[in-house]
Amino acid sequence: MAQTTTTLMTVEEFGRLPDDAARRELVRGEVIERTPSGSEHSVIGLAVGSVLRAAARSSRAGRAFGADCGFVLTADPATARAPDAAFVRKERFPRGEVPRSFFVGAPDLAVEVVSPSDTMSELLGKVEEYLAAGTQVVWVVVPERREAYVYRPTDAPQVLGAGDGLTADPVLPGLSIPVAEFFEA
Numbered sequence: 001m002a003q004t005t006t007t008l009m010t011v012e013e014f015g016r017l018p019d020d021a022a023r024r025e026l027v028r029g030e031v032i033e034r035t036p037s038g039s040e041h042s043v044i045g046l047a048v049g050s051v052l053r054a055a056a057r058s059s060r061a062g063r064a065f066g067a068d069c070g071f072v073l074t075a076d077p078a079t080a081r082a083p084d085a086a087f088v089r090k091e092r093f094p095r096g097e098v099p100r101s102f103f104v105g106a107p108d109l110a111v112e113v114v115s116p117s118d119t120m121s122e123l124l125g126k127v128e129e130y131l132a133a134g135t136q137v138v139w140v141v142v143p144e145r146r147e148a149y150v151y152r153p154t155d156a157p158q159v160l161g162a163g164d165g166l167t168a169d170p171v172l173p174g175l176s177i178p179v180a181e182f183f184e185a
Contacts, residue, residue, distance in 0.1 A: 014070075014080060023068075028077040037115045040143055041084075045113045047182045048141060049085040052109070055168075055175045062089040062108070063098060070102040071110075073133035081126060084141075085111040087171060106133035108171045113141045127151050136171050141182055148179045 008029025023034040037045075045067055052064035065086040073079045086107035090096070110130045112123060127138050131153050138151040148166050150158040160166055162180035169175075 008077065014078065023082070027079055027081075029079075037113075037117075041113050041115045044141055044143055044182050045084040045111075047184075048111050048113065048139070051175075051177050051181070052085055052087050052111075052172075055172050056087060059172065059174075060090070061172060062087055063093070065103070065107065071107055072102050072104045073106050073129055079129060081110075081129065083107065083110040083126075083130075084113045087168070089171065106130055106135040108135065109137045109139070109168050110135050111139045111141065114143065137168050139166065139168075141179075143183065146180070146183050148182070
């Protein structure tokens with residue numbers, strides 16, 4: 001009986017993959033290709049990213065990132081995730097500069113927008129990875145239900161409806177955005 005061996009990839013090897021249109025993540029050394037998301041997912045991801053960018057600029061507390069930034073959560077086994085939006089506090093940038101390659105470390109705030117192809121177990125796995133790597137707040141935005149789930153390392157998950165205010169404490173103190181704003185045209 002023949003055995004197949006899977007060669008696991010390092011973060012450095014992953015970073016040398018061609019810069020084509022494919023959306024990839026590195027999960028425990030294995031490359032996972034993701035299909036492009038739909039229009040609704042993109043619009044909501046941009047709305048969330050825009051809120052984070054505006055908050056970052058007004059507070060000067062850090063930088064917001066879009067969906068194509070890889071964050072190295074662990075080196076061994078190598079895991080690099082690309083949340084739909086993210087925020088990192090300014091004190092975590094070496095010499096105050098944004099790195100040209102993957103960001104080594106977890107974002108302080110990670111945002112995942114649920115797409116039709118996502119499974120809840122896959123998303124919860126990502127949430128656990130972010131929190132284990134040091135992320136302080138994870139938002140999971142669920143378009144189908146017009147809800148957002150908020151995860152923090154020490155608190156029970158919160159479920160927020162369209163009329164509720166979404167916060168990012170302690171990462172971005174004072175930020176409060178109605179969940180409904182992400183779903184408006």
